[in-house]
Amino acid sequence: MRTEGGRDEVAVRRFVEHFAMTFADLGFPRMPARVLGALMAADEPGLTAGEIGDRLGVSAAAISGAVRYLAHIGLIVREPVPGSRRDVYRMPNDTWYVASMVRSGAYQKIADVVSEGVKVVGDETTAPGRRVAEMRDFFHFMQAEMAQILERWEEQRQRGVRA
16 A cells, blocks of 8 residues: 555555564564654654554554653653643654663663672682673773764764765
């Protein structure tokens, strides 16, 4: 079924479900992945919970936890609909960059917690201490590298370069 703009809505729904399944296979919660896919594929700038539910074939109530989760991690924004008690959910203008920045702080938090573990399991001269220290070092490395990756991404995005 094609829309006036020539879009194949069946193919769009397949994409959204494939997107969600792929994200779920990588550990992302399934319903938030479906909601994210639906918002990414929407022609409209934002959708209400009811509209998202209609597109996914689920109730607006089923969408509630998913949009709360996505807003919490910075992948979507919730805005009130003027003159209504409803909210609309939309993608921020720079979603992936913002989400990556939000997550980049997680690397440091993990490194900090793991650093405590090195001391607890018996310093770096023990086998568990070396394993935990390597994990700590990896997350310190990720924290340092993420800043550079985000800078390069922003430069590429500003130039309009596509992969």
